[in-house]
Amino acid sequence: MRLLFALAAASSALAASLQQISGWGSGPAGVSMFVYAPDRLATNPAIVVATHPCGGSAQQMYSSTRLPSLADQHGFVLVYPQTTRYSNCWDVFSPGALTHGGGSDPGAIVSMVSHALSRYGGDASRVHVVGVSSGAMLANVLAGAYPDVFEAAASFSGVPAACFAGAPAATPMSPNQTCAQAQGPIVKTAREWGNFARNMYPGYPGRRTRMQIWHGTADTLVVFAHLAEQLKQWSDVLGVSLTREVAGVPASQYRQYVYGDGTLLQGYRGEGVGHTVPVFEQQLLEFFGILGTAGGPITPAPGPSQTLWGQCGGNGWNGPTTCVTTARCTTQNAWYAQCVPR
Structure with a gap:
């Protein structure tokens, strides 16, 4: 019996968890690096960067998807950047952020990627980024400014790269909401949007970041029109055109737009x-090329209660609004409420 308890304790001690990383490089004040590295890493693992929304955190982003459990199964590394500047929103508006090698938040994340590749023996040809809301805006910027770093990117409720160029900030309280909320919406041609992305890294001759873009029609915080604007931008950059639409993928209320062969x-x-x-x-x-397609589409598992540190409310939130019994839902700001310990 004692041996069983000892083995259980050892197993628990070895279990992977979200860890803050020091010594990763330099970046703006308030920007930090967290990592989830499974106990069993694949050889030369892929690196997936996951960027949180406004008002969010590394812990919130870590708790909001099943990516950690999938990392356990497939051996890839998850990097969770965190910012406490601009109400925990990312810099997607300054000249430095919108320029390759210009520093700010994008430059800091590139440093985190470099550190993760070295620390975990990662595969530099399989570095990806997924972002939500402000994090999705950042994913678009990273794809435009650092196509030499990011092989693929996914944007959930974002805006085109450089949409916020010239704005004083990119938060819901910013005085200039022309981009996100379409006060006289920013609508450009595919070539104009494409030039914005290309001008982030002038003269770059290499391959461009592949893009997957998601948006809801009922979004009032970052209006739905940005799905079309993002698709215009990246269809021009990647040189592909819409070839087909597929209803019911990956769930009944969704429609998939396939450009070229979809890769x-x-x-x-x-x-x-x-x-x-x-x-x-x-x-x-x-x-991202981490999973095959044999399993078919699955939908996120619904649940009546949100887990500890998960999101439980805020403008546009359509997920769980109650927390597990060990947590309570606390409003952080107008667009984000979180389940915190009781």
Whole structure:
């Protein structure tokens, strides 16, 4: 019996968890690096960067998807950047952020990727980024400014790269909401949007970041029109055109837009879905090339209560609004409420 308890304790001690990392490099004040590295890493593992929304955190992003359990199964590394600047929103507006090698939040995340590749023996050809809301805006910026770093990116409720160029900030309280909420919406041609992305890294001759873009039609915080604007931008950058639309993928209220053969650019429209589009992990990891397609589409498992540290409310939130019994739902700001310990 004692041996069983000892083995159980040892197993628990070895279990992977979200860890803050020091010594990863430099970045703006308030930007930090967290990592989930499974106990059993694949040889030369893929690196997936997951960027949180406004008002969010590394812990919130870690708790909001099934990516950690899938990392346990498939041996990839998850990097969770965190910012406490601009109400925990990312810099997607400054000249530095919108320029390759210009520093700010994008430059800090590139440093985190470099550190993760070295620390975990990662595969530099399999570095991906997925972002939600402000994190999705950042994913678009990283794809534009650092195509040499990110092989693929996924945007859930984001805006085109450089949409916030020239704005004083990119938070819901910013005085200039022309981009996110379409006060006289920013609508450009595919070539104009494409030039914005290309101008982030002038003269870059290499391959471009593949893109998967998701948006809900009922989004009032970052309006649905940005699905079309993002697809225009990346269809121009990647040189592909819409070839087909597929209803019911990956769930009944969604429509998939396939560009070319679907390997470079995909779009997803969520009918009646608000600002918080669920992360469909299987479709995401299939697009990243981490999973095969044999398993077929799955939908995120619904649940009556949110887990500890998960999101439980906020503008546009359409997920659980109650917490597990050990937590309570606390409003952090107008667009984010979180389940915190009682």
